[in-house]
Amino acid sequence: MSAKGFTNPIVKWIDYRLPVFSYLHHELHEYPTPKNLNYWWNFGSLAGIFLVIQIVSGIVLAMHYTPHTLMAFDSTEHIMRDVNYGWLIRYIHSNGASMFFLVVYIHLFRGLYFGSFKAPRELLWMIGVVIVILMMATAFMGYVLPWGQMSFWGATVITNLFSAIPVIGDPIVTWLWGGFTVDNPTLNRFFSLHYLLPFVILGIVVVHVLALHQHGSNNPIGIDIKGPQDSIPFHPYYTIKDIFGLMVFMLFFAYWVFFNPNYLGHPDNYIPANPLVTPAHIVPEWYLLPFYAILRAVPSKLGGVVLMFAALIVLFLLPWLDTSKVRSARFRPIYRQFFWLIVIDCIVLGWIGANPPEGIYIVIGRIATTYYFVHFLIIMPLVGKLERPLPLPTSISESVMKKKPGLAAAE
Amino acid sequence: MADAKATSGHRSGGHAGGETRRDFLVVAANAFVGVGAAAAIWPFIHQMNPSADVLALSSTEVDISSVQAGQSITVLWRGKPVFVRHRTQAEIDAAAKDDAVSLPDPEKDAKRVKKPEWLITEGVCTHLGCVPLANKGEYNGWFCPCHGSHYDVSGRIRKGPAPKNLTIPPYAFVSDTVIRIG
Numbered sequence: 001m002s003a004k005g006f007t008n009p010i011v012k013w014i015d016y017r018l019p020v021f022s023y024l025h026h027e028l029h030e031y032p033t034p035k036n037l038n039y040w041w042n043f044g045s046l047a048g049i050f051l052v053i054q055i056v057s058g059i060v061l062a063m064h065y066t067p068h069t070l071m072a073f074d075s076t077e078h079i080m081r082d083v084n085y086g087w088l089i090r091y092i093h094s095n096g097a098s099m100f101f102l103v104v105y106i107h108l109f110r111g112l113y114f115g116s117f118k119a120p121r122e123l124l125w126m127i128g129v130v131i132v133i134l135m136m137a138t139a140f141m142g143y144v145l146p147w148g149q150m151s152f153w154g155a156t157v158i159t160n161l162f163s164a165i166p167v168i169g170d171p172i173v174t175w176l177w178g179g180f181t182v183d184n185p186t187l188n189r190f191f192s193l194h195y196l197l198p199f200v201i202l203g204i205v206v207v208h209v210l211a212l213h214q215h216g217s218n219n220p221i222g223i224d225i226k227g228p229q230d231s232i233p234f235h236p237y238y239t240i241k242d243i244f245g246l247m248v249f250m251l252f253f254a255y256w257v258f259f260n261p262n263y264l265g266h267p268d269n270y271i272p273a274n275p276l277v278t279p280a281h282i283v284p285e286w287y288l289l290p291f292y293a294i295l296r297a298v299p300s301k302l303g304g305v306v307l308m309f310a311a312l313i314v315l316f317l318l319p320w321l322d323t324s325k326v327r328s329a330r331f332r333p334i335y336r337q338f339f340w341l342i343v344i345d346c347i348v349l350g351w352i353g354a355n356p357p358e359g360i361y362i363v364i365g366r367i368a369t370t371y372y373f374v375h376f377l378i379i380m381p382l383v384g385k386l387e388r389p390l391p392l393p394t395s396i397s398e399s400v401m402k403k404k405p406g407l408a409a410a411e
Numbered sequence: 412m413a414d415a416k417a418t419s420g421h422r423s424g425g426h427a428g429g430e431t432r433r434d435f436l437v438v439a440a441n442a443f444v445g446v447g448a449a450a451a452i453w454p455f456i457h458q459m460n461p462s463a464d465v466l467a468l469s470s471t472e473v474d475i476s477s478v479q480a481g482q483s484i485t486v487l488w489r490g491k492p493v494f495v496r497h498r499t500q501a502e503i504d505a506a507a508k509d510d511a512v513s514l515p516d517p518e519k520d521a522k523r524v525k526k527p528e529w530l531i532t533e534g535v536c537t538h539l540g541c542v543p544l545a546n547k548g549e550y551n552g553w554f555c556p557c558h559g560s561h562y563d564v565s566g567r568i569r570k571g572p573a574p575k576n577l578t579i580p581p582y583a584f585v586s587d588t589v590i591r592i593g
Contacts, residue, residue: 153541157557160540175456179465181490189459276485276492276534278541280556296558301538301574357559 027213032231033238034219036400040114041217041238042245043107048205049246050100055198057093058142065145067191069184072147073272091261097139098264099253101287104132112318113339115327116218122319124211129315131204136288138197141190143285144182148269153282155182155190161295164305181275221399222327223392230396281356289353290346296357297369307369314376321376323384326392334387335380342375465489470593472585475529483545485534488592492534492542493580494553495590498564503527505551506565516576520565523579531582531590532566538573553577 006012006021015021064083066075079086108128111117117125144155159176163169178185216225225231232238256264264286268279284292294311298304314321329336345368352365393399471488475495478484483496498506506520524530534542541557548554549570550563560571567576582592 153557157539157541160538163540175460177461178459179461179490180469183465183490185459185462185465275490276487276542278556282541282557296572299572301572304572 027234028239029233029235031213031216031234032225032228033217033234034225034230034396035232035237036219036221036396037217037238037241038220039241039245040106040110040220042242042249043103043110044212045242046103046246046249047100047107050096050103051198051202051205053096054093054100055202057089057096058195058198060089061093062195065191067145067188069147069187069273072145072187076146088257091257095253095256095261095264097142098256098285098287099249101135101139103249104135105287108132109343111218112342113329113336114218114220115222115322115324115329117318118322118327119319120215121211121218124208124214125319126316127204127208127211129312131201131208132315133312134197134201134204136291138194138201139285139287141194141197143269144187144190145194146269147187147273149271149273149277149279150266150269150282152182152273152275153278154284155186157282158284159186161305161308164302166302183275218327219396220328221330221393221396223396226395227397283354286350286354289351290349291353293349293353293365294369294372296353297362297365307373311372314373318376318380321380323381324387324389326389331390331392332383332387333390335383338375338379338383342372345371345375470591472589472591474589476588480528485542486592488533488580493592494530494532494534494545494566494577496530496532496545496564498528498530502551502564506563509550509563509565509567515568516574518565518567518576520567523565523567523576525582525584529590530564530566531579531592532577533580535578536560536573537568537575537577538571543577 005025006015011021061079064075064079064086066072076090079090081087083089111125111128140154140158144151159173159182162176163173165172174180176186177183178189216231266283266285271279283289291308291311295304295308298307324332324335326332329339348364348368349372352361352368355361357365393402469489471486471493473484473486473495475484475497478495478497480497480499481502483494485492485494487493503520510519510521521527523532536543536555536557538555538558538560541555543553543555543560543562545553548561550561552564552566552569553562554560555562555571555573558572560573561569562573562577563569565576566579568574580592582590585591
């Protein structure tokens with residue numbers, strides 16, 4: 001697409017010098033997209049939208065918030081009670097974080113089910129894992145800012161993870177804190193980084209989209225586009241589908257913001273931070289619970305920390321751990337069952353992470369942690385080798401068109 | 412070394428096969444850039460370490476005259492809690508008796524105190540930094556509610572994920588009733 005397609009003289013003038021309109025037209029309008037994408041493919045653009053929601057609401061909150069141990073809690077309450085619509089913006093931001101993770105986790109499991117991480121999309125997948133890790137760091141630091149009890153003790157526990165590193169662990173923790181405990185210097189730097197990291201994420205999202213557009217979206221049957229009959233232009237077909245999905249998801253989001261804004265948080269965080277009293281149960285936000293469960297599954301400090309980070313690192317290796325040539329689990333009867341097992345396993349880990357580490361919870365946590373690693377390191381490579389996949393359709397177009405007459409007959 | 416290289420470079424006329432003066436200059440220049448870059452980055456790393464005012468707050472004096480036997484108080488030192496426990500004779504005996512059992516982080520009780528009736532430890536669980544609760548747990552010392560570590564009346568780890576005994580901060584008896592921590 002060259003500047004010739006545009007009729008507006010100003011657009012033509014600009015595009016000749018800076019082909020931004022050609023670029024946008026190419027990537028968002030005519031961009032050929034598989035014609036069979038289902039609603040699971042909505043969650044990528046949804047994630048992008050939530051990143052923007054978080055950045056916009058966060059910038060506004062930063063206008064009213066004070067990152068100081070003596071004022072942070074009060075300024076948060078000031079936002080909630082005094083600032084015009086402050087309550088709304090803060091609830092959007094805190095619940096938006098949960099929605100962002102929910103959307104990204106669905107996006108991630110979508111990729112896992114339909115094999116979107118396989119060649120030639122390995123880098124695309126790995127960049128995505130980097131984004132998830134950065135999101136976790138950002139969310140953790142954001143949770144510290146209101147300076148409630150959970151903020152303080154969450155920060156203490158998580159920064160102390162680094163003290164498990166032999167020899168240099170303690171100096172690293174002191175360096176992270178800027179003191180001998182979590183205190184004002186810690187709060188200050190977390191605020192600074194919490195403001196910075198979303199923009200880093202935004203930059204990496206751009207790289208993620210660039211990598212995506214190199215080979216285009218994967219699709220539910222996981223075979224490549226073989227000709228023009230297999231694809232449709234992104235606009236208007238997928239823009240409208242994405243917008244429809246967005247509106248439905250916004251209803252869900254609005255439920256949390258307006259009717260249940262504190263359900264996903266923890267009441268202890270409405271108690272100002274007290275360095276002398278640890279709350280009876282320290283739990284992170286729901287989206288970090290599975291990793292917290294893995295941390296606590298091991299009766300060794302270093303072992304737990306190593307395993308928790310390994311749970312994320314292993315995701316980088318998936319493109320090579322999955323040995324199957326077939327992408328979509330639709331044609332992989334065995335893998336499909338194991339996929340649902342790992343989904344259940346992650347939910348179980350989340351449930352264990354929310355419970356105190358005692359009695360039966362320890363046993364279940366250890367089994368679920370073991371299964372998590374067994375799934376990725378043993379089951380995935382083996383199933384790819386042993387399983388006999390179902391026959392693949394010859395083209396995307398064929399698989400779509402075959403359904404049509406059936407549907408017509410049913411009507 | 413430098414001279415040798417330069418001379419050999421001169422002899423070979425800067426041609427193929429050997430090291431030349433130019434190679435030496437490139438290596439030396441790169442090394443200087445590396446050292447310069449490290450020197451420039453260091454302030455940006457070190458600024459995150461404790462600042463002078465934080466370091467200046469690192470000692471606290473505590474009057475312990477009102478702490479009765481069996482009681483334990485918590486004081487703040489460098490922003491973190493420190494337990495000052497006035498142990499009863501029974502507790503001292505129990506701690507000494509447990510010197511003999513197998514401990515995750517073996518240490519004699521006598522090594523952990525200056526006066527047997529006063530046990531002074533940091534109130535920071537050595538697992539992930541929570542504040543343990545006094546007179547709780549299976550060994551009647553401290554119990555950490557976060558991840559379930561049990562400490563005995565000498566502040567030694569007995570059970571749970573914590574790897575080490577409660578840390579003994581540097582302290583001194585200024586008089587019989589006043590201690591200085593730090």
